[in-house]
Amino acid sequence: MAFIRATGKHRRANRPARTTRSIAGIATLAAGGVVASVASPALAATDEARTHDTGLQRAVVLGDELANHVEAQADAQQAEAEAAAAKAKAEAVAKRQAEEAKQRVEAARKAKERAAREAERKRLNTFVAPVADSYVSTSYKASSGLWSSGSHTGIDFHAASGTSVHAVSSGTVVEAGWGGAYGNNIVIKMNDGTYTQYGHLSSLGVSVGQHVTPGQQIGLSGSTGNTTGPHLHFEARTGADYGSDIDPVAYLRSHGVNA
Template sequence: MAFTRATGKHRRPSRMARSGANIAGIATLTAAGAVTSVASPALAAPGETPAPEETGLRQAIVAGDTLADTIDAQAKAQQEAADAAAAKAKAEAEAKKRAAEARREAAAKAEKAREAKERAAREAERKRLNTFVLPVEGSSVSTGYQASGGAWSSGSHTGIDFHASVGTSVHAVGAGEVVEAGWGGAYGNNVVIKMKDGTYTQYGHLSSIGVSVGETVTPGKQIGLSGNTGNTTGPHLHFEARTSPDYGSDMDPVAYLRSHGLSL
């Protein structure tokens, strides 16, 4: 009969218990895994106590203890290896989890930065489109609004004139859409723009026109060059602010430009 051992942690039976467990025969495992049996010797005569050397029990017990210790050592080593492998797997899983979380956080941060950049760009564009500029850079008014005289068919000046020699760049004062670009009679070559706020601006006496009807313009876009075309006594830019695209709907252009943040 072979010795058996329950799985898990346990206490081995004492040497005394093992020696009495199998007097008839003791089975042990060889290094190659074969089972060998220690047969019991012939029964002693009545009244005689057999010596350990004669029974073979001592050798069997020692062999059993050695095998048990070897099995315990192997089991312990296997358990330690399994624990180490489990710890390594757990550490690798945690590292992967942390790396994934770091990637998600980095992606979220990058997305927030991108959104912030886009918002800033939209805000900058909005401000730019709502910004007004003077129609002629670095110029000043040569003739004021509603100046009287026979030079104007209405009897007074319907806009303001800016000093500008022929060929000076003329800019749209703000964002809008071109509704007229061509010959304007007494205004010579002229451009009329419908502004974003629903008002209209006019640019007259141009030597050349650089935009066409239906074109969208932004603040500061060059729309033509100043000149001396139409009813004029010399080169300059005639600028008007109107409530409609039609002649006679003029309003004070100085007050109009100042209401949009310009100083002149």
Template sequence: MAFTRPTGKHRRARSASIPAGAQLAGVATIAASGVASLAGPAFAAPDGAPRFQDTGLNQTIVVGDHVADGIDAQAASQEQAEAQEEAQEQARQDAAREAAATKRRAEAAEKKAKAEREARLRAAREAERKRLNTFVMPVAGSYVSTQYHASSGLWSSGSHTGIDFHAASGTPVHSVGSGTVVEAGWGGAYGNNVVIKMNDGTYTQYGHLSSLSVSVGQTVTPGQQIGLSGSSGNSTGPHLHFEARTGAEYGSDIDPISYLRSHGVKI
């Protein structure tokens, strides 16, 4: 009996060759399916809650959110620190401006106060200058009882070299202006007398005083008391004998009334 050889078309089919990469992918797919199956019950969403597909990247997303939150917090903290620093700088600038404004106000107030003080001093000096240049009556509220150059045998020259002011004994007698005392004491017929060299170079004399209040070399001002009236020396009764002179010597007398009026005294 003859046997025939099988042809190729009757050969047993060869098993297909699977690439290694495909095998690994399959294993990964199986592993992933297994993990998903095992993890499914533990991470099952509550009834009605939205479900998400577990792709194996969820853990990575969670970590990324945490880092992002940290970055946001750090940025917020930095912004807050910058805001605080800006606020502090603004406060420092405001304080500096306020301090500068306060200093300017203080300087302005001091300048104003200084100007006012200087104005008061000028006014006081001017008032003092006027006062020192002012002439007054030798006896306040009095009147002339004997005129200048009145004729009588009571006077050695034959006429009155001054004027007499009515004054009871003990009445205050004042310097008519500013000057320096050049004589204070007994003056013969004038009794107790005071002679003052006035600041304008003229001289005034006050006679028949009961007492003296000044001494030689003393400076006096208008209205300053120099003694008390009386009747010392060649006198018929209490009064003040007043003379105005161009010099200290007897005989240089000038009209006392004209003298006082020329210096603003109403007499």
């Protein structure tokens, strides 16, 4: 009996036929028959099947290669996407850290500026003695015929001629020149609205309208005007003119200056 086997794309349908032939050959062998008469066609059919399988096997191999290529491409794209995501995340973290560092620097700068402004504000509002390392040689309201009012309208600080005289605090010069009995004198309107006067100076170091700060040298002590010797006459006033004087010692002490 001849076995007809389809070729090409119908190869798979012939596999049971080949199996049947093999089983038949084995059955004949078991019955003591001739093996070659059955086995030879089956072997020939197997060889023929292998020849016809070549095209399909090639297609399967190409299909596997294509699938592997697509999978490798997908893996590469995924790895590239993950790398891009990691890079973007790192850049975002670096940007945030840089912005935070910038904010810290800016905050530190502002804090430093605030501290500097506060320190300057305190400095400008501090008070110092008009003559350093000195003492009051004539007190406020001391009585004597030396003064036209009959009493002392300020206090005298011991100071040799040429000693540096300082503004006691911040203010604006409203008078700088000859003051009659006061000799060369300076009157300053302080930032708090009060006035201070410095008399009997040997020289002046400021002019009207000039702004002065605490401890700034404004002149040198002397003995000009109505005086018996070099010293600094210092007055504290509520106004710019003579007669508005207040206790200079109490004034200085109220601003933290011992006199």
